[in-house]
Amino acid sequence: MKLNRREFLALTGKTAAGAVIFAACGLPERELIVQSPVDLPEDLVRGEDAWYATSMGDFTNGDGVLVRVMQGRAKKIEGNPDHPVNRGKATARYDSALQLLYHPDRISEPMLRYSKNGNLVEISWDQADTRFKEALSNANGALTVVTNPLRGTLGSVASKFAAQYGGKHMAFDPVEQGVLHGAVKSVFGQDQLPTFDISNAHTVLSFGADWLGTWGSPAGNGVKYGEFREGDRGYLIHAEPRMSVTSAAADLWLAPIPGTEGVLALGIARVIVGEELVSDANLSAFNAVLPDGLNGYGIVDVANRTGVSIGKIEKAARHFADHTPSVAIGGGSAGAHTNGTFNLGAIYALNVLVGAVDAKGGVTANPGSALKDIPASATGASFEAWEAELAQWRAGNVETVIIRSANIVHGMPNSVAIREALGHVPNVIAFGAVHDDTMDFADLVLPEQTFLEAWGTDIPEPGPGYQVVGTQQPVVGPTISQDESGLISDARGFGDTLLAMSDGSYGSSMEGLVKDSLSDLHSTGSGSVSASSTSLFANGALQRGGWWDTSTGALSNVGKVNTSAKDAGYSDAGSAGSGTEFHLVPFVSNSLGDGRLASTPWAQQTPDPISSASWSTWAEINSKRADELGIKEGDVLLIRSTSGEIEALAYPHPGIRPDVIGIPMGQGHHKSGRYAEDRGSNVLSILVDEKDTVTGALAWAATKVKVQRAGRRVKVPKFEGNVEARPIEPGVPVLVVGVDETAHDAQEANHHEYQKNFLLDGEGGDDHE
Amino acid sequence: MTTAEFGSHNWGMVVDVDKCIGCNACVIACQAENNIPINTQDRVERARSISWIRVERYWEGDFPDAKARFIPIMCQHCENAPCEPVCPVYATYHNSEGNNVQVYNRCVGTRYCANACPYIVRFFNYWEPVWPESLRNHLNPDVTVRSRGIMEKCSFCVHRIRRGSRQARSEGHEVVDGAIQTACSTACPTSALNFGNFNDPNSKVSKMKEDQRHYTLLDQFATDPNVIYLAKIDADKKVGAGEAATHG
Structure with a gap:
């Protein structure tokens, strides 16, 4: 019988040997069975609560919630299980919004x-x-x-x-969502944004839209994602220049140069068409929605223009076409460019190519208002x-x-x-x-x-x-205020x-x-x-x-992609002073949103999913690029565009393009209550006047900036590092298995890999055989 | 005490890491439910923040193949809890439903339990909890506000268990599977967090824990946790090859 180190330790812990070790502490096992002589406050059920169903107003895309009320005070906000959008689930923003109600700096009088x-x-x-x-x-x-x-x-x-x-x-x-609405109107002929049937899709291919973090209804999308991962586990491909929540969840992450998402979409389409992976009927429908055709989107050219490897483009294309039902989603930074309308149009046209329009597991039109x-x-x-x-x-x-x-x-x-x-x-x-x-x-x-x-x-x-x-x-x-002096x-x-x-x-x-x-x-x-x-x-x-x-519905009326402006333009950072040039990709904060929840302490303290930072404005920069530039975590960076300058704390990590700097929205308020006032920087302030050519929307991801160290370094307020990692094996904090692989087999493989590396390092080892 | 010795309930959680997206909905839901003090910037910077459940993020690989892995970690409610025997005043003990419970009014703040806990899920109140007056309105009356000098940790929302159990009793039936949920599992949009009764072989969590992806954290310490993890799936992983991730 072979035992590895883990199994040996586990076995000794679970057997009499382990009991003896504990007994040696002087406490017979029965002594450990202690009951509280009195009930804890938590053991007592106090008062009756009432749960009221309502909507989240300005803080979500219409999620339904239940609010727990006791003695006339709202205590908690949870998802409404009956509501068809978020189906009982929540985001970190729900309870933060509750704090607006009892905010200590709430405006009391006109x-x-x-x-x-x-x-x-x-x-x-x-x-x-x-x-x-x-x-x-x-x-x-x-x-x-x-x-x-x-x-x-x-x-x-x-x-x-x-x-x-x-x-x-x-x-x-x-x-701005105007570009998205425009693209949906031109491709699907709809005034309302469509529904993405992620739950029933086998492949999801999304661009720019951080739909699990901040786009649409993240709670509702999260429910669908949970279903997508069950049973015949769906495959998620996401394209975004930085690691967002959705990028992190993806099986395949593509990181295109900002503004080239439409080119990437058509490059994927070109592979699908070239390899004849879809039916003639779908191909014919696609040719109608994209009358300009796919000339100029050869894979080598697309790889060069987007910065995404040929292998990844082909892999995405084959998965998207072969593992149907598939659905393509576009939005967020993909539409925030001078060619935003083209980008989103090209992305949504992919749904036509795989027959996903008004199909199960695809994209479905939404009906108009039920109320005049x-x-x-x-x-x-x-x-x-x-x-x-x-x-x-x-x-x-x-x-x-x-x-x-x-x-x-x-x-x-x-x-x-x-x-x-x-x-x-x-x-x-x-x-x-x-x-x-x-x-x-x-x-x-x-x-x-x-x-x-x-x-x-x-x-x-x-x-x-x-x-x-x-x-x-x-x-x-x-x-009533606590001192009963008024409201x-x-x-x-x-x-x-x-x-x-x-x-x-x-x-x-x-x-x-x-x-x-x-x-x-x-x-x-x-x-x-x-x-x-x-x-x-x-x-x-x-x-x-x-x-x-549920008996109502709508059908799409497929139109055409607007291809009047295919190439992205960027602001000129040449006159923005000295420093290294980067694409600036602002992103909506997971907890603060665009800043509307910045006044609440829970939103401020919520760790960002990727950086784990809170209470501040940080600048995400590729780790290797940061090394090249001598930038360390916490360095105060001057981010300068032709519209102005802000400061942000450097946060290097490997999940971002080397030519991109990512900065969260939401901070930099001069006034917004005690928790937000004069905290961090407002990335929106330095955006340059670049617009989507078709709709005139602000191209908020088309700004180029110069980045320079300010010469100061401060601690980034973050949760990462506060707790020592507790690995499965040294270097393996999260156990990862392949499809159909058991946890035990993965642990074995990890262990032997560790042993091999350990022995190669010449430090000896003991595998308890 | 083994699982079989418990009464009709042995509460536990199954965490499907494959579904966790790192959104932190669970973290804030827990914060609100359990009257956890505000983690101010100062406390975060001094590594003194309190978070009964946290989502850890680990990097794997380099650009353009970098991956971010998430794992939620809370008190594991171990059957062989290392925190229990070290407490000189029995402030932490195992209750009759299999959970590791903290008695606040017994705790004298030795912090031995925090030292013993390998999962680092126990938190010491270095300061008196302070909320601005108006924010006290949203405190949950079901949960004690812990004072300075004592230890606290995830309770599996024991007040919700009590409320749900009492309601079932008053209605004359057993607690229905799924009827009692912790604040974190209620919030979790992807259903990565699942709470239930391991003593009921037909409960959702009992079935989930039989999944071939199941494992426990720090299995080598034989703590026998009541939190079971299901491993993250990487569809492109070559089976048999070890994975390596780095912290930070």
């Missing part, structure tokens, strides 16, 4: 700035209402309502309110549109700007001089729960209820392939405040509008809730967190 350079002083709601009305009256049509992209009832109210006063409603999203006048889709206005709008502000053509959940001062690049533009607007009214950078330029600041206190509806985007209307309801009332915040809902200022033609309260919508759904006589009366129906929908109708 505040007014009497002059542009003055300080904000607290005023009453009556005074605020008067000031608000004056601003609307003075606007005389010169009004802009700025929000985050809003679906559901709130989006409808904001648009109607702006229209009533002759103004406009503009949505702002620092990570309630938008099911929303995206931010293009950067080009924003530049035009800001020109109007500067020209003095806009009298009043109302801003809600759109931190435009933080989210816009330096190049647009947003602070200066805001200075030309006589009345800037900002809503929010915690002070943000934009409020520094607001004349009137109004405390806004969080999603846990306000009424609303939300339509998830992308939906699950059928109509869904999620409900949002107040799960707690106003909270934590005398906040009002954004929607209710607008409705109070409206002519009443489109509703008088958000609660009323939500219930009207539920009444409309009741009258359809279909869907997940059936009840004999409208009020019972409303109660049923609110208890479940919404309404959905």
